[in-house]
Amino acid sequence: MKVCIRGAFALVVLTATQAAYANSGTINFTGSLNAATCTVAPGAGAGGSGQNIDVAMGNVALADLSTGSGSDFATTASFSIKIDCASGMTGLNTVKMAFDPRSGSGVDAEDPRLLRLTGTGNAGNATGVGIALINSANTVLNLNAAAAIASPLSVTGDAAIADLSMRAAYVATNATPTAGSANATLPFTLTYE
Template identity: 45%
Template sequence: MTIAAAVALAASSAMAADGTINFTGEIVAASCAITGGNGTSVTGSKGGQSIDVKLGKVSADTLAGTAGGGIAAGTAINLNLDCGATGKGLSSVKVRFDPAGGSGVDGKNNKLLQVTGTATGVGIGIYSTAGTLLNLNANETFDAPLVQGGTAEAPIYTANLALRAAYVANGNEIAAGTANGTLPFTLTYE
């Protein structure tokens, strides 16, 4: 076969559209500044803030028991959102955690955040205000209402996200050491 024939054969192949991808969404004005309440330190500017939660020193003895059970030395995570007037027309804010973008999901108990450091047998649990352990692996959200304050002429929309974080036994043998973790999150307004 000549080169010209090979080129002609290759050029005769046809392309067809196999499908369509449709993207939908909406750009909303809301972007809330976060301040930390008791037990929480917040730095940075809105849209890129860092939240530091100190879980403290916890005795391995206090973590004994059922994996994923109670809160051991839990620390409040109180986040106050100030959306100013950009929350107009919106009624709630949802927090979605991304453990894969941080230190990961615990290998023994996937409801927990995996710790980095030298400690073993523990993960970090995130609890709702009702004391329910959020399942970090299930892509659950934690929701709070946006509340209108201020005046009719100058409304201010705020929300309070009240969670708790704690070390939780994951079912493996517990060994002392540092137990840190990172957990990126996204706020969605509806």
């Protein structure tokens, strides 16, 4: 009997000892800073001024909501954002727009690919709906997975311009969406490569 208990105890100690080992490593950050002087402005289909881009989604009937599966986007708002860099662009050829939904409206709880509407749960606001960003390949960008949109830079000397085009659509996130205000905010960051 003592042998069995000692053997079981030794196995537990050996297992606990192995679980206590840890690995360590190093995270190396690499990159560069550029002296680019770029401006952002609303392009076709967008309003606003400067870095504040306004996209009018329109008044969409609940019956016309997309499901977000495949390329089912019945009603979309096409828009673009213009990038104009006066200098500092030598050697760069792409601009990427990354999104930070958590600093804005957040991601939708039922479909985290989508942007959550502001005021969800408050009287007068739509429910069961999110906003999808759709790229040129007609695919919903997964906002929960750090999706980005890229565009080539048209570089002339040290200056460059670009046009980031996309679409947005209201998407039903459950079987019983309700009508109401359907607004959202989505901060973005531009990087140049």
